[in-house]
Amino acid sequence: MREPFAELVGVELLSASEGFARTAMTVAERHLNMHGTVHGGAVFALADAAFAAASNAGRYVSVALAMSVAYLSPAQIGERLLCEAREVHASRRTALYEIRVWAEEGSSGREVARLQATVYRKGERAARPE
Amino acid sequence: MREPFAELVGVELLSASEGFARTAMTVAERHLNMHGTVHGGAVFALADAAFAAASNAGRYVSVALAMSVAYLSPAQIGERLLCEAREVHASRRTALYEIRVWAEEGSSGREVARLQATVYRKGERAARPE
Amino acid sequence: MREPFAELVGVELLSASEGFARTAMTVAERHLNMHGTVHGGAVFALADAAFAAASNAGRYVSVALAMSVAYLSPAQIGERLLCEAREVHASRRTALYEIRVWAEEGSSGREVARLQATVYRKGERAARPE
Amino acid sequence: MREPFAELVGVELLSASEGFARTAMTVAERHLNMHGTVHGGAVFALADAAFAAASNAGRYVSVALAMSVAYLSPAQIGERLLCEAREVHASRRTALYEIRVWAEEGSSGREVARLQATVYRKGERAARPE
Numbered sequence: 001m002r003e004p005f006a007e008l009v010g011v012e013l014l015s016a017s018e019g020f021a022r023t024a025m026t027v028a029e030r031h032l033n034m035h036g037t038v039h040g041g042a043v044f045a046l047a048d049a050a051f052a053a054a055s056n057a058g059r060y061v062s063v064a065l066a067m068s069v070a071y072l073s074p075a076q077i078g079e080r081l082l083c084e085a086r087e088v089h090a091s092r093r094t095a096l097y098e099i100r101v102w103a104e105e106g107s108s109g110r111e112v113a114r115l116q117a118t119v120y121r122k123g124e125r126a127a128r129p130e
Numbered sequence: 131m132r133e134p135f136a137e138l139v140g141v142e143l144l145s146a147s148e149g150f151a152r153t154a155m156t157v158a159e160r161h162l163n164m165h166g167t168v169h170g171g172a173v174f175a176l177a178d179a180a181f182a183a184a185s186n187a188g189r190y191v192s193v194a195l196a197m198s199v200a201y202l203s204p205a206q207i208g209e210r211l212l213c214e215a216r217e218v219h220a221s222r223r224t225a226l227y228e229i230r231v232w233a234e235e236g237s238s239g240r241e242v243a244r245l246q247a248t249v250y251r252k253g254e255r256a257a258r259p260e
Numbered sequence: 261m262r263e264p265f266a267e268l269v270g271v272e273l274l275s276a277s278e279g280f281a282r283t284a285m286t287v288a289e290r291h292l293n294m295h296g297t298v299h300g301g302a303v304f305a306l307a308d309a310a311f312a313a314a315s316n317a318g319r320y321v322s323v324a325l326a327m328s329v330a331y332l333s334p335a336q337i338g339e340r341l342l343c344e345a346r347e348v349h350a351s352r353r354t355a356l357y358e359i360r361v362w363a364e365e366g367s368s369g370r371e372v373a374r375l376q377a378t379v380y381r382k383g384e385r386a387a388r389p390e
Numbered sequence: 391m392r393e394p395f396a397e398l399v400g401v402e403l404l405s406a407s408e409g410f411a412r413t414a415m416t417v418a419e420r421h422l423n424m425h426g427t428v429h430g431g432a433v434f435a436l437a438d439a440a441f442a443a444a445s446n447a448g449r450y451v452s453v454a455l456a457m458s459v460a461y462l463s464p465a466q467i468g469e470r471l472l473c474e475a476r477e478v479h480a481s482r483r484t485a486l487y488e489i490r491v492w493a494e495e496g497s498s499g500r501e502v503a504r505l506q507a508t509v510y511r512k513g514e515r516a517a518r519p520e
Contacts, residue, residue, distance in 0.1 A: 005169035008138065008160045030138045033182060039135035040182070040194050041175035048171040052163060064170050065354055066326040066378045068198040068458035070486045070506055072479040089462040089501055093353070094325055094380060096460045096504065111479055114486065116460055116506055118326045118378065120354060195484055196456040196508045198328035200356045200376055202349040219332040219371055223483070224455055224510060226330045226374065241349055244356065246330055246376055248456045248508065250484060265429035268398065268420045290398045293442060299395035300454050301438040305431035312423060312430070324430050328458040 006049040009042060013049065018058025019087035023050040027079045037074035043081070043113050044069060047099045050085035055097060055119045062095070062119040069115045073103075080104040081112060095119050136179040139172060143179065148188025149217035153180040157209045167204035173211070173243050174199060177229045180215035185227060185249045192225070192249040199245045203233075210234040211242060225249050266309040269302060273309065278318025279347035283310040287339045297334035303341070303373050304329060307359045310345035315357060315379045322355070322379040329375045333363075340364040341372060355379050396439040399432060403439065408448025409477035413440040417469045427464035433471070433503050434459060437489045440475035445487060445509045452485070452509040459505045463493075470494040471502060485509050 006013070006023075010031070014022040025031070025046045033039040047069070055062035075081060085099040099115040136143070136153075140161070144152040155161070155176045163169040177199070185192035205211060215229040227247045232239040266273070266283075270291075274282040285291070285306045293299040307329070315322035335341060345359040357377045362369040396403070396413075400421070404412040415421070415436045423429040437459070445452035465471060475489040487507045492499040 003164050003169065004160050004162045005172050009171070030134050032134045034133050034186060035191075035193070039133065039175075039178070040197070041139070041171070041178040042135050044174045044178070045169075045171035048169070048174070052170070056164060061165075063165070063204075064201050066198065066200045066328075066376075067170070068196065068326075068328055068506060070196045070479075070508055071194050072486060073481070074193075088504065089460075091463070096462060098504075114478065114488075114506065116326075116458060116504065118460055120380075196458075196506075198376060198456075198458055200349075200378055202356060203351070218374065219330075221333070226332060228374075244348065244358075244376065246328060246374065246456075248330055250510075263424050263429065264420050264422045265432050269431070290394050292394045294393050294446060295451075295453070299393065299435075299438070300442070300457070301399070301431070301435035302395050304434045304438070305429075308429070308431040308434070316424060321425075323425070323464075324461050326458065326460045327430070328456065330456045331454050334453075 003049060009045045011046050011049045013053055016053035016057040019054055021050045021054035021057065021085050023083045025081045027075050027077050027081060029077060037076060040071060043101055046081055046083050047101055047113065047115050050083045051097050051099050051117050054085040054087060055095065059124050060121040061123055061125055062121050065118045065120050067115055067117040069113055071113050072111045075103050075112050093121050133179060139175045141176050141179045143183055146183035146187040149184055151180045151184035151187065151215050153213045155211045157205050157207050157211060159207060167206060170201060173231055176211055176213050177231055177243065177245050180213045181227050181229050181247050184215040184217060189254050190251040191253055191255055192251050195248045195250050197245055197247040199243055201243050202241045205233050205242050223251050263309060269305045271306050271309045273313055276313035276317040279314055281310045281314035281317065281345050283343045285341045287335050287337050287341060289337060297336060300331060303361055306341055306343050307361055307373065307375050310343045311357050311359050311377050314345040314347060315355065319384050320381040321383055321385055322381050325378045325380050327375055327377040329373055331373050332371045335363050335372050353381050393439060399435045401436050401439045403443055406443035406447040409444055411440045411444035411447065411475050413473045415471045417465050417467050417471060419467060427466060430461060433491055436471055436473050437491055437503065437505050440473045441487050441489050441507050444475040444477060445485065449514050450511040451513055451515055452511050455508045455510050457505055457507040459503055461503050462501045465493050465502050483511050
C-alpha cells in the first residue's frame with residue numbers, strides 16, 4: 001500500500017490493521033502556511049493517510065465519500081504530530097471513521113484536529129497470489 | 131502570503147482577492163494514493179490553498195474552524211485540476227466559503243470535490259508600512 | 261411519500277422531482293430555541309425534508325449517510341423560510357445534494373443555512389402496481 | 391432555558407451542566423420518515439437539544455456555526471434514543487462538541503448517529519439578579 005502523496009508530505013505510517021491505523025509527522029518548514037503555523041492541508045494529509053490505511057488494511061477496498069474536520073489548535077515547527085484513525089461503525093457498504101490528531105507534549109498531548117470520515121466499500125480485495 | 135506547504139504539493143495560486151481565489155494543480159505521480167488515483171489529501175490541499183488565499187487576501191486575518199469535503203469523482207495522473215473558493219456569507223466574526231474542484235475536460239469539466247469551510251476572523255490585518 | 265415528522269414540524273412540500281425539491285415553513289413560536297430565534301433543529305428539519313423528497317422522488321430508494329450544515333443567520337418568528345435541495349453529483353451508488361435555506365425578504369432573501377448531504381442509493385424502487 | 395422546538399419534538403432534557411448534557415426521546419409515529427424509520431431531522435433535533443443545553447448551561451452564550459452528522463443505523467418506532475453532548479475542546483471564542491445518539495438495547499446500545507459541532511461564543515451571560 002505505497003502512498004506517494006503521504007511520502008511527499010512526510011507522513012510516517014506507524015501501524016495499520018483492519019479498522020485502525022496510526023500515523024505521525026514532525027512539523028517542518030515545508031508544512032507551514034502563510035501564518036507560520038502548520039497548514040491545514042498538512043494536518044489533513046496526516047489524518048487522511050491514517051484513515052486510508054485503516055479502511056484498506058483488511059478485506060475491503062474503501063474510498064472516502066465525505067469527511068469533516070474541526071481544527072482545534074495550531075501546531076508549530078518542530079512539533080511531533082500523532083494521529084489515530086479508528087472505525088467506529090460499519091454496515092455492509094459503508095463505514096464511519098473517527099480520526100484524531102494531537103501534538104505530543106510531555107505526557108498528555110494537545111488536540112490539534114478531530115475528523116469524521118465516511119467510506120464506501122467498493123468490494124472485497126482480490127486475494128493475493130502466494 | 132507565501133505558503134511553503136502549497137509549494138511542496140505543487141499548488142499554483144492563479145488569483146486572489148478578498149473573498150475569492152483560484153488555484154490549480156496538474157496531477158503527478160507524487161499526488162497519488164494507494165489506488166493509483168489522486169490522494170484525497172492532495173485535493174484537499176488544493177482546495178485549502180484557495181480558501182486560505184481568499185479568506186486572507188483582504189482586511190481580515192482568518193483561520194479555518196471547520197471544513198467538510200465531499201469527494202465526487204477520482205482524478206488521474208496528468209489531469210489538470212482547477213479550484214475556486216468563494217465567500218458566500220459573512221458576519222462580523224465568521225464567514226462561510228464554498229470551494230469547488232474540477233478536472234479540466236474539454237469545455238465543461240468534471241467535478242472532483244466540493245467543500246464548505248467556516249472561518250473565524252481573528253482581527254483586521256495591520257496596515258503595511260509604505 | 262408521507263412524512264409524519266415533516267408534518268409535526270410544519271414543513272410544506274412545495275415540489276419534488278428526481279433530484280430537486282422545494283420546501284417551506286413559517287417560523288412560529290413552536291420552532292424557537294432558548295435564544296428566541298428559530299431552532300437549528302427546525303431549520304435542519306426543513307432542509308432534510310427537501311433533501312429526502314428530492315433523493316427519493318425518482319427511481320432510487322436513498323438514505324442519508326452524512327450531512328453538514330453551516331448556520332448563516334438566525335431567523336425570527338413570523339419569517340417565511342424557503343428551501344431548495346438539488347442533486348449536484350451522482351455515481352452508481354451515491355449522490356451529493358446541496359441544500360439552501362433562506363428567509364423571504366422582499367425580492368432577494370437572506371441566507372439562513374447551507375448544507376451538503378451524501379446519500380447512499382439502496383436500490384431501485386419497486387414499480388407500483390397499476 | 392425553555393426550548394419550544396424541543397418540546398414540540400418530544401425531546402427530554404435529562405441533565406445539563408457547562409460542557410455536558412444528556413437528552414432522550416422515545417420514537418413515536420410522529421417522528422417517522424417516508425421509509426417508516428425515524429426521521430433524520432428528529433435524530434438531529436435530539437442531538438441539537440443536548441448540544442444547545444451543554445453549550446449554554448454555563449457562563450457562555452453560544453450559537454452553532456457548523457455541524458456535521460453521520461447516520462449509522464436507523465431507529466424504529468418504540469425505541470428509546472439517548473444522546474450525550476460533550477465539549478471536547480474550547481478556545482476563547484469557539485468550542486467543539488461531540489454528540490452521540492444510540493438506541494437503548496439491553497445493556498449496551500446500538501449507535502444511531504454521531505455528530506461534531508462547532509460553536510461561537512458570543513459572550514458571557516449577564517449575571518441573573520438575585
